[in-house]
Amino acid sequence: NAGVTQTPKFRILKIGQSMTLQCTQDMNHNYMYWYRQDPGMGLKLIYYSVGAGITDKGEVPNGYNVSRSTTEDFPLRLELAAPSQTSVYFCASSNRQANTEAFFGQGTRLTVV
Amino acid sequence: GIQVEQSPPDLILQEGANSTLRCNFSDSVNNLQWFHQNPWGQLINLFYIPSGTKQNGRLSATTVATERYSLLYISSSQTTDSGVYFCAVAPESTLTFGKGTMLLVSP
Numbered sequence: 001n002a003g004v005t006q007t008p009k010f011r012i013l014k015i016g017q018s019m020t021l022q023c024t025q026d027m028n029h030n031y032m033y034w035y036r037q038d039p040g041m042g043l044k045l046i047y048y049s050v051g052a053g054i055t056d057k058g059e060v061p062n063g064y065n066v067s068r069s070t071t072e073d074f075p076l077r078l079e080l081a082a083p084s085q086t087s088v089y090f091c092a093s094s095n096r097q098a099n100t101e102a103f104f105g106q107g108t109r110l111t112v113v
Numbered sequence: 114g115i116q117v118e119q120s121p122p123d124l125i126l127q128e129g130a131n132s133t134l135r136c137n138f139s140d141s142v143n144n145l146q147w148f149h150q151n152p153w154g155q156l157i158n159l160f161y162i163p164s165g166t167k168q169n170g171r172l173s174a175t176t177v178a179t180e181r182y183s184l185l186y187i188s189s190s191q192t193t194d195s196g197v198y199f200c201a202v203a204p205e206s207t208l209t210f211g212k213g214t215m216l217l218v219s220p
């Protein structure tokens with residue numbers, strides 16, 4: 001059972017480039033989340049989804065977009081990368097109906113130069 | 114939104130010592146989790162504990178929901194316990210994280 005899988009693990013982007021961070025989970029969880037972690041800080045919520053076709057903004061959504069076409073996948077899109085988006089990104093999932101414990105992926109370390 | 118405060122912010126221990134980490138939160142919650150972020154950055158689930166007491170080996174946790182705090186106990190600490198410990202709470206469906214307690218256990 002792989003849990004929550006994120007790709008890539010590391011990426012360097014130039015200012016203005018775009019990329020998609022991939023997240024997939026195999027636990028049939030209906031809730032999925034994207035967080036970012038800046039140095040010395042806790043995690044902040046970017047976007048979340050309560051099920052396929054439904055997404056909502058978190059605390060820090062500016063500069064990001066998401067989609068949720070399937071239960072398993074929840075990609076995060078950066079359209080015009082900025083240095084302020086240098087961070088570690090974590091994807092998570094949980095099952096609201098049965099068990100609200102959230103499980104996290106291993107993170108994607110992104111540097112924008 | 115809900116506020117989450119963790120204390121202490123930093124803690125240095127000798128191997129074998131015990132410690133207590135605290136998490137205070139400002140509103141009622143349906144979910145409370147403790148995580149350990151290891152030196153490689155991985156977030157490891159320690160406890161899902163919106164109320165009550167749980168134990169797992171040398172670690173235990175207690176949440177007093179009516180008084181809006183949770184405690185994480187680490188006994189007989191080991192160098193592998195080093196890292197950052199996060200408390201995260203959810204009034205409804207999304208977790209809000211505290212800033213963490215950085216723990217260093219020296220041999």
